[in-house]
Amino acid sequence: MTTRYSKEHEWVRLDGDTATIGITPFAAEQLGDVVFVELPEKGKVIAKGDEVAVVESVKAASEVYAPVSGEVTDSNAALEDAPQTVNEAPEGDGWFFRVKLSDKSELDGLMDEAAYKAFCEEL
Amino acid sequence: MATDISDLKRTPLFELHQELGGRMVPFAGYAMPVQYDGIIGEHHWTRDRAGLFDVSHMGQRILSAPDHETVAKALERLAPGDFQGLKPGRQRYTFLLLDNGGIVDDLMVARLAGEADEGRLFMVFNASRKEIDDDYVREHLPDGVTLEAVEDRALLALQGPAAAEVLSGLCPEVADLTFMQAARAEILLGDGRSAKVHLSRSGYTGEDGFEISVAADEAEALARALLAHEAVKPIGLGARDSLRLEAGLPLYGHDIDETTSPVEAGLRFAIAKARRERGDFPGAGRILAELSDGPQRRLVGLKPSGRAPVREGAQILGASDSVVGEVTSGGFGPTVGGPVAMGYVDRAYADPGTELHLAGRRGAEPATVLPLPFVPHCYHRPKSGAKQ
Numbered sequence: 235m236t237t238r239y240s241k242e243h244e245w246v247r248l249d250g251d252t253a254t255i256g257i258t259p260f261a262a263e264q265l266g267d268v269v270f271v272e273l274p275e276k277g278k279v280i281a282k283g284d285e286v287a288v289v290e291s292v293k294a295a296s297e298v299y300a301p302v303s304g305e306v307t308d309s310n311a312a313l314e315d316a317p318q319t320v321n322e323a324p325e326g327d328g329w330f331f332r333v334k335l336s337d338k339s340e341l342d343g344l345m346d347e348a349a350y351k352a353f354c355e356e357l
Numbered sequence: 358m359a360t361d362i363s364d365l366k367r368t369p370l371f372e373l374h375q376e377l378g379g380r381m382v383p384f385a386g387y388a389m390p391v392q393y394d395g396i397i398g399e400h401h402w403t404r405d406r407a408g409l410f411d412v413s414h415m416g417q418r419i420l421s422a423p424d425h426e427t428v429a430k431a432l433e434r435l436a437p438g439d440f441q442g443l444k445p446g447r448q449r450y451t452f453l454l455l456d457n458g459g460i461v462d463d464l465m466v467a468r469l470a471g472e473a474d475e476g477r478l479f480m481v482f483n484a485s486r487k488e489i490d491d492d493y494v495r496e497h498l499p500d501g502v503t504l505e506a507v508e509d510r511a512l513l514a515l516q517g518p519a520a521a522e523v524l525s526g527l528c529p530e531v532a533d534l535t536f537m538q539a540a541r542a543e544i545l546l547g548d549g550r551s552a553k554v555h556l557s558r559s560g561y562t563g564e565d566g567f568e569i570s571v572a573a574d575e576a577e578a579l580a581r582a583l584l585a586h587e588a589v590k591p592i593g594l595g596a597r598d599s600l601r602l603e604a605g606l607p608l609y610g611h612d613i614d615e616t617t618s619p620v621e622a623g624l625r626f627a628i629a630k631a632r633r634e635r636g637d638f639p640g641a642g643r644i645l646a647e648l649s650d651g652p653q654r655r656l657v658g659l660k661p662s663g664r665a666p667v668r669e670g671a672q673i674l675g676a677s678d679s680v681v682g683e684v685t686s687g688g689f690g691p692t693v694g695g696p697v698a699m700g701y702v703d704r705a706y707a708d709p710g711t712e713l714h715l716a717g718r719r720g721a722e723p724a725t726v727l728p729l730p731f732v733p734h735c736y737h738r739p740k741s742g743a744k745q
Contacts, residue, residue, distance in 0.1 A: 267689075295666075
């Protein structure tokens with residue numbers, strides 16, 4: 235499974251032709267305590283760049299943009315009752331939703347771990 | 358969010374905030390810590406133990422005249438408290454008023470006891486308003502009364518149920534103070550030195566606690582002496598905001614401003630009885646009418662039914678989705694365990710229990726009007742019967 239990263243601080247982990255998507259530890263740290271996450275519903279067709287989710291921290295609301303296009307196959311209902319999981323395990327149990335990719339080549343535009351790390355250090 | 362904090366003013370505790378891992382953000386022209394470990398944890402810590410806040414960005418001022426009566430009368434030209442009747446060693450919450458009854462700023466006013474402080478009122482203005490307040494006050498001062506900005510002092514707030522125990526360990530006399538009493542004191546700094554401070558038993562979190570004015574060059578040593586106690590942690594402005602919101606305390610520029618009157622904002626307690634009878638303060642026409650007839654709109658508590666915070670600016674909707682008001686402060690209340698908000702609503706919708714809708718980013722969500730505060734105040738008040 236490869237993990238890729240967007241400049242908007244989402245991670246995308248590919249398993250076959252399905253990608254799991256969440257926000258990076260860097261983003262979770264920047265947002266502070268997450269208190270609510272609004273996720274896309276199963277079956278929704280999304281295009282890269284769409285506003286697909288909203289993360290509300292104590293301080294403010296932030297949009298999450300789709301890093302890839304496809305159909306949403308699952309969303310992490312556990313975040314409804316435990317939004318703090320996004321802070322505790324952003325790349326694990328704090329995942330947001332899964333997408334069946336419509337265009338795998340979109341992944342090529344995303345960064346690998348080393349490139350993302352370098353990108354964050356520049357910020 | 359890339360912000361260059363090097364252009365911002367710094368408080369005497371700037372370096373300590375950085376050392377303690379504070380995330381610095383711009384606030385009213387200052388670089389201030391919004392959080393250290395996390396806002397929710399810091400909020401709970403303050404409600405459960407004691408939080409140390411740097412509020413040095415706020416404006417410390419001294420209003421002085423040859424005697425108390427003169428200085429009190431000068432302030433009474435602008436603020437509706439009974440300052441002539443303010444006893445030595447007491448502090449009051451008040452506001453500067455415009456002729457239209459709007460609020461220029463809300464502030465604390467203390468009369469320190471002792472001959473050296475005769476004719477002096479110690480005041481604390483909001484950081485975002487201090488220059489405006491200075492101009493406004495000076496414009497209206499009679500001859501012989503002066504307003505002096507105190508630039509060489511820091512202001513720390515120690516808030517929470519453990520605050521009195523912690524501070525009295527370094528300064529035994531504070532144990533005898535009750536809510537809104539003020540005094541000069543000496544606090545042990547741990548290295549054998551002590552700092553001369555003036556302080557009051559007050560704050561803006563809804564908890565028991567103290568605000569301590571200390572010389573700028575002793576502020577860090579004082580902060581370290583307080584932080585050395587296991588019950589004390591540094592707390593950022595993020596938790597200060599969630600604490601004051603749960604405590605139903607208005608924030609200038611959000612819940613109160615030059616258009617809102619004290620009666621609308623639920624601050625009628627700060628309009629002294631003697632002043633109501635005399636009607637001799639700015640905006641008395643509007644304010645006295647609102648006191649007798651009730652204001653057209655009122656600041657109320659709002660409890661959204663969902664889990665998502667509703668933010669400032671959201672419209673408040675009544676029957677048939679008519680707009681009946683606007684949210685002025687909204688966020689997540691860690692002690693409440695969910696979203697909380699305050700806003701102004703038309704008087705017909707202001708009773709506790711009224712069902713309304715809040716138009717947020719997710720469409721209209723149901724919300725219920727609740728009495729403020731959301732979390733009961735825990736001030737250290739004198740036992741009933743004791744005269745204040």
